[in-house]
Amino acid sequence: MGGPAAPAVQLDSPISPYFQYCLNATDTNIVPESLERVVSHVKILKTIVVLLPVVMSASAANAQDLAEEITELRRVLAEVRQDYESRINDLEERLTRAERMAQGARRDADEAFEIAEQTAIDQSAGTSAANTFNPAIGAVLVARLADLDNGWEDIPGFLPSGETGPGSSGFSLGESEINFNAIVDSNFFGNLTLAVESEDGETEIGLEEAWIQTTGLPYGATVTAGRFFSESGYLNKFHRHADDFVDRPLPYQAFFGGQYIADGLQGRWVVPAPLLVELGVEFNWGGGYPATANEDTSPGAVTLFTNIGGDIGMSNSWQFGVSWLSVDVKERESGVPGDSFSGDSDLGIVDFVWKWAPGGNPTLTNLKVQAEYFHRSEDGVFGGLDYNDDQMGWYLQGVWQFAQRWRGGYRHDVVDVDNGSLPMGTILEDPGRSSKRDSLMLDWSPSEFSRLRVQYARDQVLPETDTQWFLQYIMSIGAHGAHEF
């Protein structure tokens, strides 16, 4: 950081303008005290210079001596001058520094004033104490306009599971959702989600989620209790409004009735590892499909799950999950009197998600590919008959954000049954073919809080192909949503 080398001083060099200014300065008020001293010294210097010729003529006898003396004098002169110049430089520097400091001090003073003012404003703003502790509140408004050829309500070969099918043509409100969440205290986090739905002219308020979660447990452990979205599968834990398509993939409709919601406990543990390795277990006492209501002390359904995930380079990240859901089914209704299922139902799900964003920055463009495979074995009694059969399903979808606010996506979803053990004529009769769909979607998000979507589906759930068009809006108000992976 060393400054530039001081220029070599030469006697015949012109005097610097600032030096001259100091020599001629008459207004002593503007000359600092030490500068005055410099000026008086310079006057002495002047006298020496004037006297020099006199000295020279007086000692003309010895030219050699004289020459030496002149050299000596020049040297002294140069020294003196160098000394003064460096002192003046020094003073100049001190002056600028003082100016800078004054400037800094003024700025600090301004800032102190502003902070004081701001504090005063903050303190005078009358927020009531009760209001300060409001949780984060958000609401999601969803609606759609559909045009279907025929639509359908049940998937052949599966028991009715709740919400299946593309619904009906025309305009319909989806689930409008209200969410509250906040830190309870230093140990717990709480979340409440209400779903408001209008069906057949009646408004229903459903309790979608109501859970508390520990935040204070060490060693990577978290316990959740209450009503929560199960970790079975990848998509299940997401709210519907976060989906990339208007409707859930067929396996989710067939095996979960859209979403598997558990009433009970969940424990999860993040293993200490450089990758994400997470193990979890869930106990469900509730009656959310595929579980059936249970009044025993032991839970009616148990889920074991694991998620493993990480990054590959800067631009790729992935997650792989396996889950196993075991349900002790007690009289699951089929809609046909007398035909209900009781027994064991075991569902295995393998899921994989891969996300790509250039440089790991998904804001501008990104690509997401996800796939899940479901396999379920059911063993028990259906309508008084022995029943031991398998069902399976999978989907693969890709969504590409090709411009900052635009995304396009494709999905293929399939479900299939192998219900050979049952006689013909029951609702679980094997249709002998798989049900499948192909969907294309395009959505535009004017901001992070609004989304407009159009979706086309070529639906082959029933033997006859159904062409479906959807227009959908999803808007969120209130608290900022989460960017879940």
Place this chain on the structure above:
Amino acid sequence: MIRITALLIALFAPFSVSAIEVFACEPEWGSLVEELAGPTAKVTVATTAFQDPHGLQARPSLIAAVRHADFLVCTGADLEVGWLPLLLRRAGNPKIQVGNPGHFLAADFVRRIEIPKRIDRSQGDVHPQGNPHIHLDPRNVRRVADALGVRLAEVDPTNSAYYQSQLDNFQSRWADATLQWEERALALNGMRLASHHRSFSYLAAWLDLDIVATLEPKPGIPASGAQLAALLEQLTPAPPAGVIRTPYENRKPSLWLAERLTIPEIVLPFTIGGTDAAVDLFTLFEEIIRMLEEHNR
């Protein structure tokens, strides 16, 4: 002297300390921790200069990193609102939860600007707590460093004396550097610039730059063609010295405007790693000022 201290620390570190694991949301805070904690901390940084810190997702790798952290340093002021709360809830780590000493938010220690008078989202993705891009004012870095030094000592008391000496050392170097930058930047006073997003408000406030236009009509909302055309018309009579943006923002609007106004598009590093030369906080500011000087007319 510094080198000798560093050498001594390096020699004795294996015997006297076990490194604390630090999770930093942004590179600037990761770098500040490295300045203050040196080899006593092992720092993981969640984002790079090429990632929008607001638009990130709670990726599995980040959950794994937060799981291990003894100390978390983020900006706060809602910058990481989309992903940090999720990471905290997923990681099962009480040390870095809100309210514990291991949870450090830099924006808590500075005066934020651009606090909206009116909070609704017709104003775009506004943050009720003000502009969160606080680090490009060295006076803010100074304040955050003071608070960070104290907090590090609280989290890791065995090394508190070391943190204090590192802090003193940093602050004296930082004060010198700040004075020098301020002196150089006198020539930049009133430099007129257009900016993609309000990413440089603190820099502008510090250096008295004049941000004459923001390309995004509202924070987080990309400009439409018509809005850009209007902006072009507005700026044509007196074009600014350049269009500035961060490395992670969409380059197209800035390029379009810059080309039509025949002014340079200036990609300022924004944070550590934004250019090859910006390797720490000192070189970051050095680079930004150098680039502005280069384009100042």
